[in-house]
Amino acid sequence: MRQNETIAFAGTLVDILVAGEETGRQFSLLRITNPPGVWTPPHRHLHEEETIYVLSGQVQVWTEGETRSLSAGEVVILPRGQAHRLGNAGPETARALVFCTPSGFEQFVREAGQATGALASAQAPDAEALALLASLSSRFGIELLPSG
Incomplete structure (x- = not known):
């Protein structure tokens, strides 16, 4: 049985619970821990929901x-191609399961994040982290969008 991976990714902590290599690339399941004040950049996934x-x-x-x-x-479905942004404007840490179909997003998280045992700091991604996301995103069918 594969051990869960924990990755610091864009200001959040991501646990890869089920990876695509375990499901014939049909889906992946992630658990996201999102500190207050942290938002993803606006983006859209071209390959997965x-x-x-x-x-x-x-x-x-x-x-x-x-x-x-x-x-x-509560649950929300974000169809492939739909622009979106996720965040935490509340006072406490938020946790959510993210079910991706088909799989693939977890590989982007692996390459753009850092394997870790704990979230080092509750901060939004800095310029260096955003540059890494931008450099890898097109390879994974993720389109980063302007913030405004």
Whole structure:
């Protein structure tokens, strides 16, 4: 049985619970721990859909020009090609499961993040981290979008 991987990625902590190599590339399952104040850059996935299930805290989802706040037990489906941004505007750490179909996003996380046992700091990605995301994103079918 494969041991879970924990990766510091763009200001969050990502646990790869099920990787694509275990599912014939059909899906992957990640657990995201998102500190307060941390948001992903606006982006879209060209190859996979994401289903976000909130475990604890509040996860904000920006898509189609509006932001929704999701609490524990709530879910949102982000179809491939749909621009979105995920974040935590709440006062406590948020945790969510991210189900990606097909798999592939976990490999982007592996290459753009750092393997770690714990989240070193609760901060948004710095310029160096954003540059690494931008340099790898097109190879994984992820399009980073302007913030404004």
